[in-house]
Amino acid sequence: MxxxxxxxxxxxxxxxxxxxxxxxxxxxxxxxxxxxxxxxxxxxxxxxxxxxxxxxxxxxxxxxxxxxxxxxxxxxxxxxxxxxxxxxxxxxxxFSGSGPSLLSAGGVSEMEDLLNHENSLHMDLRTLVFRFYFPGKSPSKPEGALEKYRDTGSGTVGGVKDQEKSVQIKFWETVKNDGIPDETARKSALKFRAAFDELEARLGDNPYLLGDELSILDIAWFIYADRLILAGYPIAKLHPRIDQWFKKLSGRPDFSKEVVMPEEMMGMISTARSEQEKAGKTLSLVAGF
Ligand SMILES: N[C@@H](CCC(=O)N[C@@H](CS)C(=O)NCC(=O)O)C(=O)O
Incomplete structure (x- = not known):
């Protein structure tokens, strides 16, 4: 916490x-x-x-x-x-007494480990989103922004000098200097392939990732899956059970209202995808899926 x-x-x-x-x-x-x-x-x-x-x-x-x-x-x-x-x-x-319990029946520590793993992939998600979902737009920060970021705020979390800022700054500097090369994108995509393979096995014939009941883990991975699908990750082809799980959750208004995309944005994504196809640079092609 x-x-x-x-x-x-x-x-x-x-x-x-x-x-x-x-x-x-x-x-x-x-x-x-x-x-x-x-x-x-x-x-x-x-x-x-x-x-x-x-x-x-x-x-x-x-x-x-x-x-x-x-x-x-x-x-x-x-x-x-x-x-x-x-x-x-x-x-x-x-709020354990409000609405359904979203903790796993299998135990909190297992769920925390799985959530930590999901969180460890956040920069990989960002890499794929910037490369394939917002193509054409420079993901770099404006001149001077990183210096201001470095020098502002306490710089501590829990009273201890925090390392996360350096991780963030390194990401933005690397992207500014090198963009997001194919090899970087490929490595990130492969990490998600391994993670989804594991989740697919875990899902088995269950309705949710941790069994019969919806949990926090479903919510966390639903958002990653949504982002990756929009970036062109071939979820239905590679992970058919995860695809069914995702579609089921997408059918719930409490989920769908948070991921609905304005038509204009969908248009931009589909134009970008056609350009990536013409150039042979879709997520699938770059990753070798
Ligand atoms: N591990 C963090 C990641 C948070 C994060 O990266 N948030 C992004 C938005 S999804 C952000 O604030 N980006 C702003 C920026 O990098 O300038 C969490 O789970 O809360």
Whole structure:
């Protein structure tokens, strides 16, 4: 559980916020995860949009809340929580009596291990999304943004100097210098192939990843699958059971309302896909699937 301590937080006003506040963005993957969870559980919350598209996550105000400069963030009666999977676990424990239980019957520690694995693939997801889903758009940060990011905020999580910022900065610098080469994209795609193979085996004939009941793990992987499918990952061809699982969850309004895409965006994705096909550079072709 990543709950910040007092000295991590420089934007002191949030310490006085009452109730449940989510700092998020409508289009961001990890934010969608949390909103699906809140829909399923029927929990009321207050919305604060952080516009990552204009770099609001690098503003002093936001870095004073999350020293990592990432969304989502949950503020619950002045307590600040970061990291989407940790927030999900925190909320499930706090609201165990609301809506269905989303913990696994198989045990919390197994689910936590699986969530950690999902989280470890976040940069690979970002790699594939930037390369295949937002093609043509430069994913790099504007001039000076990374320096500002490096120097703003407490830089600590739990009172200890945090390494995550360096990981983020390295990602953006590498992308700026080298773009996202085929080999990098291929390696990320192969990691997802292995992860989905494992999930496919785990799913077996069960309706959900951890058995008969929906759990936090389904919500977390649903969002990754949604993103990857839009980037052109051939889920139906490689993982037919996962494809059925995904389609079933997509049929639920509490899930689908968070992943619905504006028509204009779908048009842009389909134009990009045709261009990738013409160039022989779709995700499938680059990955060798
Ligand atoms: N491990 C983090 C990842 C959070 C993350 O990378 N959030 C992205 C949006 S999905 C973000 O804030 N990106 C802003 C940026 O990199 O500038 C979590 O699960 O909360």
């Amino acid at each position: 990543v709950q910040l301590i007092d000295s991590d937080i420089q934007t002191r006003e949030v310490l006085d916020w009452k109730g449940l506040h989510l700092l998020h963005h409508p289009a961001a993957a990890c934010s969608k995860k949390l909103r699906i969870f809140l829909n399923v559980k029927g929990i009321d919350w207050e919305s604060h949009i952080v516009d990552i598209k204009t770099g609001a996550n690098y503003d002093e105000w936001f870095l004073g809340i999350n020293p990592r400069g990432l969304i989502p963030v949950l503020v619950d009666d002045g307590a600040v929580h970061i990291e989407s999977n940790d927030i999900l676990m925190y909320l499930e424990n706090k």
